[in-house]
Amino acid sequence: MSTSPRPLPYKLIATDLDGTLLRSDDTVSARTRDALAAVTAAGAAHIIVTGRAVPWTRHILDDLGYEGLAVCGQGAQLYHAGEHRLLTSVTLDRQLAAIALAKIEAEVGPLALAASRDGIDGEVLVGPGYAVQEGPLPVVPFSDLAELWAAPLNKVYLQHPGLSDDALTHVAQQAAGGLVDVVMAGAGVVEILPLGLSKATGLSLAARRLKVTSADTIAFGDMPNDIPMFGWSAHGVAMANAHESLKAVADEVTASNDDDGIAVVLERMLTSV
Numbered sequence: 001m002s003t004s005p006r007p008l009p010y011k012l013i014a015t016d017l018d019g020t021l022l023r024s025d026d027t028v029s030a031r032t033r034d035a036l037a038a039v040t041a042a043g044a045a046h047i048i049v050t051g052r053a054v055p056w057t058r059h060i061l062d063d064l065g066y067e068g069l070a071v072c073g074q075g076a077q078l079y080h081a082g083e084h085r086l087l088t089s090v091t092l093d094r095q096l097a098a099i100a101l102a103k104i105e106a107e108v109g110p111l112a113l114a115a116s117r118d119g120i121d122g123e124v125l126v127g128p129g130y131a132v133q134e135g136p137l138p139v140v141p142f143s144d145l146a147e148l149w150a151a152p153l154n155k156v157y158l159q160h161p162g163l164s165d166d167a168l169t170h171v172a173q174q175a176a177g178g179l180v181d182v183v184m185a186g187a188g189v190v191e192i193l194p195l196g197l198s199k200a201t202g203l204s205l206a207a208r209r210l211k212v213t214s215a216d217t218i219a220f221g222d223m224p225n226d227i228p229m230f231g232w233s234a235h236g237v238a239m240a241n242a243h244e245s246l247k248a249v250a251d252e253v254t255a256s257n258d259d260d261g262i263a264v265v266l267e268r269m270l271t272s273v
């Protein structure tokens with residue numbers, strides 16, 4: 001008598017983008033694409049969960065041929081890639097953010113600032129001294145702080161001329177943690193977010209739409225902003241290149257983003273069913 005194959009251990013595969021799904025050259029390997037195609041063919045859903053806002057994410061999703069839901073902006077935005085439509089969006093209380101910024105600068109001195117405006121075409125504003133990583137999308141410079149607060153924002157980015165990202169994040173959390181959330185999302189990327197917002201809140205919202213639960217979810221990431229997502233998911237997998245704070249809370253550590261770490265785990269899942 002024939003038996004049906006066992007189902008995959010997870011119904012939802014949540015992957016960060018930078019440093020996780022994307023290799024150092026911002027591409028996704030054929031091996032990883034094949035592994036993701038195989039698990040989705042076997043009945044799982046793949047969802048991208050990224051700190052990037054929608055305008056900085058959708059070109060990557062289009063290149064991947066990705067048509068599902070994506071959690072963007074550290075959980076602030078739920079985007080339907082197939083329909084090119086923003087489903088939900090949470091904005092930063094600008095008055096609270098300005099107070100938080102003043103408290104942080106009172107501790108560390110002047111900061112270089114940038115911000116992500118809300119919306120599917122939201123601009124990225126960049127102030128004097130803020131070092132922008134090279135990317136495919138333009139930024140809009142500003143010199144007057146009033147311009148920063150002139151329209152709804154999803155997040156504000158902070159840089160300090162002397163402090164490391166870890167040190168700046170720690171000081172900012174201590175100074176303003178009761179007003180906003182502060183996360184480190186990558187090298188040179190420290191962010192002020194709405195209080196209580198994280199990748200976990202965005203992923204939870206998306207999972208409800210997909211009719212799956214945290215117990216059904218395996219998550220992949222590389223930075224401290226992925227810690228809440230690991231806490232929400234049943235299984236958290238840190239890349240070999242991940243920040244030590246994420247490795248400390250991960251259920252396992254896989255190969256690096258440049259060595260197909262996601263594919264290594266998914267292929268193991270497929271051979272176990």
